[in-house]
Amino acid sequence: MLARLNNWADRLIRLTALIGTVGLVVEVTVILVDVIGRFFGAPLTGAQDITAMGMTLIVFGGMALCDKIGGHVNVDLFEGTMPRWMIWAGDFASAIIGAVIFAGIAWTTWQSIYLMRFQMNIVQTTNIIDLQFDWFKGAIVVMSIVTALAMTLRAVQLIVTGDNGQESKGRA
Amino acid sequence: MSGEMIGLIGLISLFVLLGLRIPVAFAMFAVGFVGVSILNSPQAALSQLASDSFSLAAKVELVVVPLFILMGNVATETGMSRKLYDAAYAWIGSIRGGLASATVVACGGFAALSGSSVASALTIGRVSLSEMKRFEYDDRLSTGVVAAGGTLGILIPPSTGFVIYALLTQESIGRLFLAGVLPGLLLLSMFILTILVITWFKPAMGPKGPSTTFTEKMRSTGGAAPILLVIVLTIGGIYTGIFSPVEASAVGAGLVILFGTLMGNLNFAKFWKAAQDSVVTTATVMLILISAYMIKTFLALSHIPQWLGTYLEGLAIPVIGVLAIMLAIYLILGCFLEGFAMMVLSMPIFFPVVQQLGIDPIWFGVLVVLTLEMGLISPPVGLNVFIVKSVAPDVSLAKMFRGVAPFWFAMLVTLILLVAFPQIALILPNTMIQ
Amino acid sequence: ETVKFAHWVPPAHTLTKSTIEPLQAATADSGLQIDVYPGGELGAGPLEQYVRVVQGVADIVWGLQGYTSSQFPLTMVSELPGAKPEGMTGYDMIWNAYEAGQLDGEFPGTKPLALWLSEPNVFIMKDVDVRTPADLEGLKIRVSGSAAAAAVESLGATPVQMPAGEIYNSLQTGLIDGVITGASAIGDFKLDEVANSYTLNAPLGHISFYVVMNQSKYDSLPDAEKAAIDAIAGRELSKSAEEGWYARAESVIEQISSMDDNTVYTLTDEERAAFEELTYPIRDEVVANVGGEDVLKTMQGM
Ligand code: NA
Ligand code: NA
Numbered sequence: 085m086l087a088r089l090n091n092w093a094d095r096l097i098r099l100t101a102l103i104g105t106v107g108l109v110v111e112v113t114v115i116l117v118d119v120i121g122r123f124f125g126a127p128l129t130g131a132q133d134i135t136a137m138g139m140t141l142i143v144f145g146g147m148a149l150c151d152k153i154g155g156h157v158n159v160d161l162f163e164g165t166m167p168r169w170m171i172w173a174g175d176f177a178s179a180i181i182g183a184v185i186f187a188g189i190a191w192t193t194w195q196s197i198y199l200m201r202f203q204m205n206i207v208q209t210t211n212i213i214d215l216q217f218d219w220f221k222g223a224i225v226v227m228s229i230v231t232a233l234a235m236t237l238r239a240v241q242l243i244v245t246g247d248n249g250q251e252s253k254g255r256a
Numbered sequence: 257m258s259g260e261m262i263g264l265i266g267l268i269s270l271f272v273l274l275g276l277r278i279p280v281a282f283a284m285f286a287v288g289f290v291g292v293s294i295l296n297s298p299q300a301a302l303s304q305l306a307s308d309s310f311s312l313a314a315k316v317e318l319v320v321v322p323l324f325i326l327m328g329n330v331a332t333e334t335g336m337s338r339k340l341y342d343a344a345y346a347w348i349g350s351i352r353g354g355l356a357s358a359t360v361v362a363c364g365g366f367a368a369l370s371g372s373s374v375a376s377a378l379t380i381g382r383v384s385l386s387e388m389k390r391f392e393y394d395d396r397l398s399t400g401v402v403a404a405g406g407t408l409g410i411l412i413p414p415s416t417g418f419v420i421y422a423l424l425t426q427e428s429i430g431r432l433f434l435a436g437v438l439p440g441l442l443l444l445s446m447f448i449l450t451i452l453v454i455t456w457f458k459p460a461m462g463p464k465g466p467s468t469t470f471t472e473k474m475r476s477t478g479g480a481a482p483i484l485l486v487i488v489l490t491i492g493g494i495y496t497g498i499f500s501p502v503e504a505s506a507v508g509a510g511l512v513i514l515f516g517t518l519m520g521n522l523n524f525a526k527f528w529k530a531a532q533d534s535v536v537t538t539a540t541v542m543l544i545l546i547s548a549y550m551i552k553t554f555l556a557l558s559h560i561p562q563w564l565g566t567y568l569e570g571l572a573i574p575v576i577g578v579l580a581i582m583l584a585i586y587l588i589l590g591c592f593l594e595g596f597a598m599m600v601l602s603m604p605i606f607f608p609v610v611q612q613l614g615i616d617p618i619w620f621g622v623l624v625v626l627t628l629e630m631g632l633i634s635p636p637v638g639l640n641v642f643i644v645k646s647v648a649p650d651v652s653l654a655k656m657f658r659g660v661a662p663f664w665f666a667m668l669v670t671l672i673l674l675v676a677f678p679q680i681a682l683i684l685p686n687t688m689i690q
Numbered sequence: 691e692t693v694k695f696a697h698w699v700p701p702a703h704t705l706t707k708s709t710i711e712p713l714q715a716a717t718a719d720s721g722l723q724i725d726v727y728p729g730g731e732l733g734a735g736p737l738e739q740y741v742r743v744v745q746g747v748a749d750i751v752w753g754l755q756g757y758t759s760s761q762f763p764l765t766m767v768s769e770l771p772g773a774k775p776e777g778m779t780g781y782d783m784i785w786n787a788y789e790a791g792q793l794d795g796e797f798p799g800t801k802p803l804a805l806w807l808s809e810p811n812v813f814i815m816k817d818v819d820v821r822t823p824a825d826l827e828g829l830k831i832r833v834s835g836s837a838a839a840a841a842v843e844s845l846g847a848t849p850v851q852m853p854a855g856e857i858y859n860s861l862q863t864g865l866i867d868g869v870i871t872g873a874s875a876i877g878d879f880k881l882d883e884v885a886n887s888y889t890l891n892a893p894l895g896h897i898s899f900y901v902v903m904n905q906s907k908y909d910s911l912p913d914a915e916k917a918a919i920d921a922i923a924g925r926e927l928s929k930s931a932e933e934g935w936y937a938r939a940e941s942v943i944e945q946i947s948s949m950d951d952n953t954v955y956t957l958t959d960e961e962r963a964a965f966e967e968l969t970y971p972i973r974d975e976v977v978a979n980v981g982g983e984d985v986l987k988t989m990q991g992m
Contacts, residue, residue, distance in 0.1 A: 104535040105528065108322055112513075115319075115506035119499045125828060125848055132851040136314045142322050143313040146539035149532075154649075155540050156279035157642040161635070161654045163277060174277040181282045185305075188289075192306035196741050204744070204798035209760040211835045212851060221310055296694070296747075303745035307738035314737060316853050414859055422880060424700045424729065429858055430883045497864030500856055549734050556731035600729040604701045 086241060093237050096230045097148040103223070104145020111138045130213030137210060140220045144227040148234050151182060172246065179239040186232035190225045197221050259295055263558025266291040270551070274636050281543040284637075288550025295557035308549045313542065316502065317416075320375045322538040323505035325647075327512050328382030329530035334516035336483040341387035343480035345465055346473045353455035353462030355391055356401045359384045360447045363405030367412035367440065369491045369504055371419070373632055374541065377406025377640045381647040394461040395651045397454060400659030403644045404447060404667070407629035412440035414501060417599070417625045424603040427617050431685035435618050438680050439626065439670065446666040454662055482515040540646040544639065552597035565605030575613045576675075579620075582606055583627050583671070590631015591638075598628065622681040623674060630667045633660045691911055692723045693903075696748035698730040698739070704874060705752055708934020709804060709901060713927060720918035722911070724750070740902070744799045749907045755898045756835050762796045762898075763980040768807060768989055770837060770976055771893040771969040775990050780807025780896060781928035783989035792985045800902035803923040806932040808872040809939035811894035814881055815868035816861050819953055820889040822964055829867040832857055837976050838870060841894065844968045854879065861885055870894050873939035882946050890943070891957040893966045895973075899931070 111134075118131035150156060158178070163171065197218050200206045208217040241247065266287050273283035285305075292301035312318065331337045341355065348354035359380065366376045381402040388398035410417035413433035422429040455462040468476075477484075490508045493499050499507055516522030555561065564585055571578060589598050610620050632640040635657045645653055674680055695713075699705060706726075714724045732748050733739075739753035740761065755762035756769070767773060768783045784805040787793050813820045820826060826847040833839045839849035850866050860866045861884040869881065873890075876882050908916065947954045957965070977986055 105531045116510045136316050140313040143542045146535035150536045150539035157645045158277045158279045159274040160652050185285045192302045208758045300747045303747045311735045311737040429880045
């Protein structure tokens with residue numbers, strides 16, 4: 085059961101990371117086209133709009149994978165002197181706090197979409213080429229949910245198996 | 257309970273959470289969130305979580321984070337970084353700690369194109385750390401050098417630190433930039449001196465290499481030509497107005513991708529791995545930056561800065577004493593806060609005191625930026641150290657903080673020199689701008 | 691009651707003296723205390739400023755319509771070149787339309803306390819004296835919105851988008867040749883250190899601002915505090931704000947005029963007409979696009 089859930093979570097994690105990576109490639113391309121175009125007097129219309137909104141995909145696209153591979157920085161100054169249970173407790177607390185934070189980001193970002201768009205009938209967009217904020221906020225919602233789910237799963241796994249399921253990258 | 261008290265308890269809780277190995281960003285989110293919930297409201301804290309996440313993620317200036325990491329990753333994947341360090345090794349590898357000194361110089365050079373310490377530490381760190389390891393440099397020395405060297409980004413112009421200071425205090429950006437030049441070079445020299453001292457006492461931390469012939473030197477320089485060309489084109493493009501420092505990150509990344517492909521060292525699989533690694537590192541770094549905002553709001557709501565300001569105004573001691581206390585406060589706050597957050601919080605309160613005491617505002621700006629740099633590498637919340645950790649996950653943070661300590665003292669000495677001899681900062685702006 | 695006022699500029703900005711202090715002074719006796727959080731202390735940057743007040747992160751916020759133009763298409767008609775009639779104030783224009791109920795859809799969930807226009811936009815140039823539209827041919831000009839971009843294009847220049855904080859550096863390196871914005875920005879962003887030629891009296895429009903309060907927070911206040919707010923909110927506070935902006939612009943222009951290495955030039959009405967011919971059609975096009983003909987008429991008091 086846990087293994088199957090993990091398998092599915094992994095697929096979602098890879099998918100969001102893929103979106104982030106595509107976003108990064110688009111970002112490089114757009115800025116280069118804009119710079120070269122501007123040199124010849126024809127900048128790319130809305131380049132900054134794309135850059136700004138694309139950043140949201142890059143930043144949140146990598147969140148779940150970052151957690152999966154233990155990429156978040158923690159202070160290991162006292163790790164050597166800690167008993168095993170304390171390390172386990174720290175891992176467990178991290179997974180829970182992380183899950184709550186990302187669930188919180190997802191929930192309130194969704195709230196802001198709902199409030200502005202559906203209750204107040206306001207569609208905010210970028211200034212030059214009208215990219216709707218809500219699409220990118222929506223991406224933040226989805227990617228944060230994936231991250232929160234992955235972290236919850238990790239907390240469950242810590243209880244069931246005692247193992248934190250992170251790949252070793254972040255461990256010193 | 258007073259806001260100040262809640263603020264203090266919050267900072268202590270942050271300390272405890274960090275000690276328990278809760279990831280830095282999560283700990284800052286948790287403390288900031290609870291603090292804002294108490295001092296404002298839970299709904300406000302929740303909403304801020306969303307609005308800060310979106311507005312910081314959509315901040316164009318921060319695109320340098322993923323793009324400079326991408327540049328560093330591709331340069332490493334294609335062996336360009338390796339060739340750059342081969343060249344540096346051929347030229348100065350025979351000196352103890354030579355590569356570490358070369359890395360400090362690289363940080364200084366990068367500082368001339370980037371206004372951000374984070375970007376400097378990320379890019380140089382990605383390029384240099386594995387290379388120094390290859391030549392058997394100690395992790396403590398190499399990570400310490402990158403974390404400390406990276407902070408040169410906000411002292412050597414262009415500098416976002418000076419820009420924010422100027423906008424907050426209505427001082428001249430041009431004068432501040434000029435005032436940062438000599439202190440920046442002084443600090444750079446102090447870092448090199450520190451490396452020489454460290455490797456003098458502990459030669460194994462930066463082992464001497466064999467001496468090389470002139471032909472070998474030239475051949476290795478030729479090998480590094482593509483990456484050197486990228487650097488020249490990127491800096492040149494900024495200073496000739498072809499692109500902005502932000503766009504330079506995309507140009508730099510584009511050029512290493514282009515050269516790597518042309519030389520046959522970059523295929524799609526390698527490129528994709530480099531790009532995906534960049535996205536993951538970006539997540540680490542940006543989450544820390546977003547969480548630092550939460551802490552900033554918490555401290556603003558706690559009114560701790562105002563409380564400190566009132567305390568300072570009431571002091572009946574000489575100017576130099578007030579200055580020393582202010583800088584000490586920056587050092588302490590710097591242990592918890594990200595530098596710019598600190599400036600925004602404190603300057604409206606401290607600057608009137610500075611003006612009242614007749615302290616030269618340009619000189620004070622340099623002192624503040626230098627103190628901020630020290631805060632960036634001091635535990636427990638040393639942003640630049642965390643940044644280096646994000647590109648060197650195998651080195652423990654404890655090692656890094658130990659490695660960076662001597663450089664922190666070099667900065668302290670530089671700070672004392674600047675307090676004793678304000679001319680170091682003021683001579684350029686005073687002679688070049690009337 | 692204590693309420694939170696959030697903005698993202700330094701405390702020394704014109705906003706404090708022209709708008710926040712009068713608001714605080716007018717409401718203090720009623721028992722309302724307004725705590726100010728400058729410099730983005732309650733949240734990063736301008737993009738989410740309106741969302742912030744609606745969601746209750748802050749109770750009152752200051753912001754620029756131009757950062758999220760899609761929310762304020764009709765209010766922003768007031769900004770356009772040639773929208774403001776000679777002798778009329780910007781705040782009267784916006785409040786004319788607001789009081790007629792024409793702008794209700796653009797400020798949902800909040801109570802506007804002040805709505806106003808900046809001083810007229812000017813050319814802030816480096817090494818280029820602008821006297822005729824031809825002087826702009828092929829130059830790179832920084833703009834923030836699509837209407838401004840269209841205006842710049844109509845003048846034969848290339849519009850360039852960039853964050854406000856990048857303008858200084860870009861003017862210095864020559865990445866851009868100039869900026870179109872209000873004269874007060876010259877002081878706020880220290881542009882006088884890198885620009886050297888300023889052209890006034892060109893038909894380039896204005897910038898609009900808002901100070902709004904969370905509606906349910908307002909509703910929850912005691913009657914005395916509500917009354918105190920009502921007594922100053924609207925045209926009175928907006929007038930103080932707009933006059934503050936103009937005064938700041940005047941002192942900046944005076945200051946840059948007194949420096950030897952600067953050229954400050956005011957277009958004659960004849961020279962201005964040549965620019966009007968190009969920018970006024972943009973106004974008509976934008977007004978038609980957003981269906982703002984009636985609103986513009988109301989604004990202009992017709
Ligand atoms: Na710099
Ligand atoms: Na620190």
